[in-house]
Amino acid sequence: MTVYLLKRLAIALITLVLASMVVFAVLEIIPGDPARLMLGMNASADQVELLRNQMGLNAPLPARYLHWAGGLLSLDFGRSYTYSVPVIDLVRERIVVSLPLALIALALSTIIAIPVGLFSAGRHGRAGDTIAMGAAQLGVAVPNFWFALMLIYLFAVWLRLVPAGGFPGWSAGIWPALKSLILPAIALALPQAAILARVTRSALIEVLNEDYIRTARAKGLPYRAVLWRHALRNAMIPVLTILGLQFAFLLAGTIIIENVFYLPGLGRLVFQAITQRDLIVVESVVMLLVAAVIAVNLLVDLSYAVVDPRLRSRQ
């Protein structure tokens, strides 16, 4: 058990370090002098040089990497070129929108998908299954941002139930803030739920063909009980894998969806930064999201060990 955990942890750390090197390298090869960028075209060469020294840009490459990476560890991402404030402040401001959105979407998609998968596997081959899986097939094909546009048209423009976009801020109260996250969360969650439901169903059906399911049936357990007690837990491993991958997609998805709904999250921050060539912000947010993806994958690896006793004792 501990060996497995340590191995997964080591892998996650290695991946994180490698990823940070990639991000740093990208930062390095981008043309343009950040110091010059910050000071503007009118600054003298001396001024630029001074700032370069201040920013540590003249140090050798490994030293710069260590300095940068050390900064990341203490949540010091550097200063935004355009806003001239620490990047961490910008991130802190925006993450309170993006993170709740991703989490609500993840919860929503799981809550929808697992019961649908169970329902479909339980009625394998019958009409209910066919209809549910037809809907899922369609759901997988819908791009979330288009789905978002259609939702806006239906619920905001037509029915006027929710705002079409914008975010009042959590200071405006929990409900108004949540209300403006409902549509984005649905737009993110439904296509992901469709994928998850399909995976859940096929994992369950695969497990239901196993010998031990027959053993359980031979004990006298009815089909439903077998599905819940024996099949579901064994089917969790592929489901967890997909859930982990989905988190990455959801994070990426939030970036796009925030642009559809004009939500002031990390996604908006990134796109503004791209247009303003505020690269340190771009890199910081990318690094943050990459770290989140790695952390979630580690979590998934750990949850395998909870689900499967074989992993606990093996290597």
Add this chain to the structure above:
Amino acid sequence: MTLRFDIPEENFADILVKAFTNRSFLTGFVITIVVAAVAIVSFFWTPFDVTRLIIAEKTQAPSPAHWFGTDHFGRDILSMIMVGARNSIAVALVAVGIGMGVGVPLGALAAARGGIVDEVVMRLNDLVFAFPALLSAIMITAIFGPGALNAIIAIGIFNIPVFARVARAGALAIWPREFILAARAAGKGRTLITLEHVLPNIVTLLLVQGTIQFALGILAEAGLSYVGLGTQPPMPSWGRMLFDAQTRMVAAPWMAVFPGMAIVVTVLGLNLLGDGIADILDPKSRRQR
């Protein structure tokens, strides 16, 4: 995790018969062919010229002249969707090509050599997996600026670990089989065994994954173009059309509806095709039906 699958034992003729009696496959096949045909036709003919802006005809609702209406520059939406298909397919196809071309050899190599080679390949995989397509696109755009080529590279890079994983898992399921031992006893080396016995037996897995990644590629390209990181105007693309539609939702909803439907239909077709292939070639799934 280990992958288990049965190798189908059929002739090509049997498979064809099965293919054309399989509902998923047939529907998916027809849709895919139609989309591809539309894309090809767009090279020679479109109802209207998509490069000419006729402001006088801007944001017209669907009519017999413009079946899907016109956009804010007076361009015919149907024509733009046709040209956009070309673009979507090209981006997704090349991206799948990159993913397969690099990923499959890597995965097969990892499975054949095992040990340290396997470990290195898998760690590289983890690394790339940590950058979802959109993030790598953002990074690439940050360096080179936006454009269709960068979208291809971004999506392609993200496809590499997907194919590497599938190829590795498939190959690992083939390697312990007795026919591989028999080939080794006959004096064949790892490379020859991989080429002669392993790859032919995982082709179906790769084919199924290929259609899935193709569909995902189309979705990703649309997403990137929508946020302005993919195909650049004036080249029509489905994602860009949706971006243009967004601010005009109230006045011209058709601008959003039709390009979106084009994406849905194309992706649906490809997914059905993939499901169909998996159904036909995997005896296990057939037994379940």
Add this chain to the structure above:
Amino acid sequence: MSLLEIEKLSLTIGDTPILRDVELSVAPGEVMGLVGESGSGKSITALTVMRLLPWAARATGHVTFDGIDILAASEDQMCALRGDDIGMVFQEPMTALNPVKTIGEQVAEGIRWHTRASRADAEDRARKMLDRVGLPAAQFPLSRYPHELSGGQRQRVVIAIACALKPKLLIADEPTTALDVVLQAQILDLLRDLVAENRMGLLLISHDLAVVTEMAERITILRHGEVMEAGDTARTLSEQLHPYTRQLAQASTHVPARPRTHAVGQDNPLLQVAKPLLQVDSVTRDYPGRRKSLLKRAAPIRAVDDVSFSIDPGQSVALVGRSGCGKSTLARMVLALDGPTSGTIRFRGQVITGKSEAELKPARRDMQVVFQDPYGSFDPRQKVEKLVGEPLHVLENKPTNTERREMVAKALHEVGLSPRDMDKYPHEFSGGQRQRLSIARAIITRPKLVVADEPVSALDVSIRAQILDLFAELNQKLGVAYLFITHDLTVARAITDQVMIMHDGKIVERGRTSEVLDHPQSEAAKALVAAAPDLHRAIARRLQEQG
């Protein structure tokens, strides 16, 4: 009054008829043996009684259990019967248990479900049941998971699940087929005791006539879904009135005619000067132990321990041992598919250990292999011509296409297949035919040694007899030496001159086959011989008991 009464049971799956007018009965406390080759419908018969059939199956006729009409019973009624009044044990113990639940949970689950007992009571009963099937609390607490148990131990858990509520009828479907002979004998003893203790009826399904004869008072012989013969076991098998019964019985004890058995060195001092074909010198193979923590590893597992032996040209040698004794590892090293940790292997005087694939080519020409699984040993994507001709790869002068086809045709002819089969795919052949293909592949380069790893254990008895004949014939005709790896003593007796008994990685006994099998010296050999089911012996014992 019978406990289970099957009358005129017919069954189809889709449009395929599986059973026709099957009649069978089991009385309380009686053991009924149901015998048949693969595809005879014996497992489907069992699943019909449990009503665990695939949904496409349609059954007609009558199945009455304890006065209940099984085919007409509701699913709720069946759930009440299953696991309570009827228990079932399956063939494959490795996959029959849920990997994510403890054995305690799995045994207690049925008890709780049927008796509504509290968790503590159910666990108490589960504990007693596990004790009864030979899994004492000290080594096998309820919290053990299936993957921590061996195959034989898992089968005991499955039996505990099936018998936890003292069912009136136990159905055992090939309960020992996946186990080696020693474990088989232990499990059969356990089943016999449980039947006697609880006056259970036992429906024992097996392909092995000897096993059924040892266990069952009455026997039903099934073929292609029809009952061929049924009746008292001893009488049915001693009289062998039905032609199919006779065929089965003869195939089970078949010994191929081998006019010239190989002259063994120690019998004929003149031959001792001949150089051995294969010489294995103090070969050891270790596998790294399981990692216990980051730095600590368990002691390495010694799969093969200081083994030395030699095989002369044309000699047929059996390597016999229980599962896990290291015989397959040894075979792989002989084939240079795996390297020993220490020791050397010489083939035709040349050292083959620690050599590169290129250096091994000459050895590979003269050394071929036949595997156990006739289904797994061919690439389903390639045609017979390519598969059978695969070893031609090692020839110094690569044959031309025409030469190659000629050689394949000849090899096919030698194993009793038609040269026209060359353009077929392996799935177009039956199991026995595939094993012939396997042999054709092995002899195409005219090797001096063929290593055969359990080459007949996956085959039905009648096919097995034919394949053994083929092996014997090729030994005579081509003078090829065999290393036969098997756990089945009848196979060793049928086809080999010498036998080596392997136990815990060591060769503990070697000698003439008949001598070792008739008068085993080592403990391991004695255990194997005592546990091996023998049809003649079993019939004789039954007749004796009945007077």
